[in-house]
Amino acid sequence: xxxxxKLKRLTGEDIKKPPRGHSTDNAGLLQTSSxxxxxxxxxxxxxxxxxxxxxxxxxxxxxxxxxxRGNLGLMEILKGREMENEHGRFFLASDVLSGASRHGHRxxxxxxxxxxxxxxMLANNPVLGDYVSSDALFxxxxxxxxxxxxxxxxxxxxxxxxxxxxxxxxxxxxxDFGEEKAALCYLREIASRKKFLVTFNGKAxxxxxxATRFILNRMPGCLAELPHLDLLHPxxxxxxxxxxxxxxxxxxxxxxxxxxxGDIPGWEIPQRYFEWLRQRxxxxxxxxxxxxxxxxxxxxxxxxxxIDVLTAHALAQYTHEDDYLAAARLxxxxxxxxxxxxxxxxxxxxxxxxxxxxxxxxLSQLYxxxxxxxxxxxxxxxxxTSEPYEFYAISEMAKYLEHHLRDYxxxxxxxxxxxxxxxxxxNEEKDSLSHxxxxxxxxxxxx
Numbered sequence: 001x002x003x004x005x006k007l008k009r010l011t012g013e014d015i016k017k018p019p020r021g022h023s024t025d026n027a028g029l030l031q032t033s034s035x036x037x038x039x040x041x042x043x044x045x046x047x048x049x050x051x052x053x054x055x056x057x058x059x060x061x062x063x064x065x066x067x068x069r070g071n072l073g074l075m076e077i078l079k080g081r082e083m084e085n086e087h088g089r090f091f092l093a094s095d096v097l098s099g100a101s102r103h104g105h106r107x108x109x110x111x112x113x114x115x116x117x118x119x120x121m122l123a124n125n126p127v128l129g130d131y132v133s134s135d136a137l138f139x140x141x142x143x144x145x146x147x148x149x150x151x152x153x154x155x156x157x158x159x160x161x162x163x164x165x166x167x168x169x170x171x172x173x174x175x176d177f178g179e180e181k182a183a184l185c186y187l188r189e190i191a192s193r194k195k196f197l198v199t200f201n202g203k204a205x206x207x208x209x210x211a212t213r214f215i216l217n218r219m220p221g222c223l224a225e226l227p228h229l230d231l232l233h234p235x236x237x238x239x240x241x242x243x244x245x246x247x248x249x250x251x252x253x254x255x256x257x258x259x260x261x262g263d264i265p266g267w268e269i270p271q272r273y274f275e276w277l278r279q280r281x282x283x284x285x286x287x288x289x290x291x292x293x294x295x296x297x298x299x300x301x302x303x304x305x306x307i308d309v310l311t312a313h314a315l316a317q318y319t320h321e322d323d324y325l326a327a328a329r330l331x332x333x334x335x336x337x338x339x340x341x342x343x344x345x346x347x348x349x350x351x352x353x354x355x356x357x358x359x360x361x362x363l364s365q366l367y368x369x370x371x372x373x374x375x376x377x378x379x380x381x382x383x384x385t386s387e388p389y390e391f392y393a394i395s396e397m398a399k400y401l402e403h404h405l406r407d408y409x410x411x412x413x414x415x416x417x418x419x420x421x422x423x424x425x426x427n428e429e430k431d432s433l434s435h436x437x438x439x440x441x442x443x444x445x446x447x
Contacts, residue, residue: 104257
């Protein structure tokens with residue numbers, strides 16, 4: 001079939017045979033005069049443009065129908081609605097958790113009204129001490145990529161805050177790229193009501209990404225100016241000693257008692273969103289919404305847990321002794337001796353016989369640095385009476401006997417027994433103890 005005939009069939013026109021006496025070349029154009037050939041070319045061009053316009057119109061109609069069906073589907077499977085402002089439309093899902101709602105080991109009400117002075121220490125920003133917990137905006141994003149950069153967009157922004165005895169979660173969805181500006185406008189509106197941010201790794205990722213998106217949309221941002229508690233850093237410092245890693249999912253399971261069922265892995269989330277843009281199947285986003293919702297709630301309970309450890313209020317069954325010791329070191333660094341002493345007082349009635357060697361060392365060091373030498377010496381003595389002898393305990397106890405009690409005989413005997421008994425000393429440690437023994441012998445000779 002000739003090209004012109006194929007085009008007529010495509011456009012639905014009748015196919016007519018060329019007049020008798022006319023022949024056609026290989027391209028299907030009539031062998032006539034050049035002016036008539038040009039007319040046929042023009043006619044062919046018009047036909048092609050007509051087909052393209054109809055195809056484009058049909059595709060646009062299909063896309064619009066698919067988008068509408070997808071948007072309606074979102075409202076069916078999620079608790080949300082379409083929102084509109086001066087910059088356009090977006091989708092907003094919302095949830096309210098009552099104080100009696102359970103999240104892992106805690107009821108939500110147990111996260112209300114946490115100690116803001118302690119929150120300021122976790123954030124390394126004392127200004128938080130002037131606020132209340134309801135001033136916090138918990139924020140977490142799901143993005144089109146995991147590496148950041150100007151090509152990465154936050155298509156889902158999860159927000160949470162305390163309000164009148166419950167915890168609210170709002171999730172802003174950018175259903176397609178054209179809705180980003182309207183979504184950012186709503187984010188800015190909510191953030192303007194709050195006084196500080198709480199994120200998990202937000203300083204390195206979420207806030208920088210959102211600041212970039214505000215700039216690209218030529219909108220003034222407000223997030224970078226807010227005081228910021230990034231939970232990743234204090235979690236590493238206080239809890240990281242006993243965890244394989246400090247990912248939020250790990251903290252949930254090992255610390256908060258949260259067990260996620262069928263959770264979508266983070267690396268799969270960008271691909272799911274791109275599939276949504278093509279198919280508009282709301283089921284592709286349902287798992288992402290739940291993943292983000294749990295992240296926001298977990299940040300609230302993790303904040304409460306870290307503050308409870310720092311203020312010596314954490315429940316013993318969910319806390320390791322080294323959590324308290326790490327918190328005490330943080331408080332001591334912040335020159336908060338009262339808070340440090342409060343944590344150390346929790347060990348007064350708690351025997352440390354079952355503590356690991358490392359925990360005993362850490363506790364005795366804290367006692368020593370806070371001037372509680374007798375309590376430190378009690379631990380050193382426990383450690384120094386069992387073989388194989390460990391250098392730290394022998395050295396510290398010998399110094400205590402020599403300099404604080406001036407009991408040179410006991411100090412000398414302890415060092416001699418350790419050097420002659422079964423021990424774990426390196427050559428350098430042996431030299432240190434031998435030097436101490438010589439000094440003790442000299443002091444005893446003088447006496």
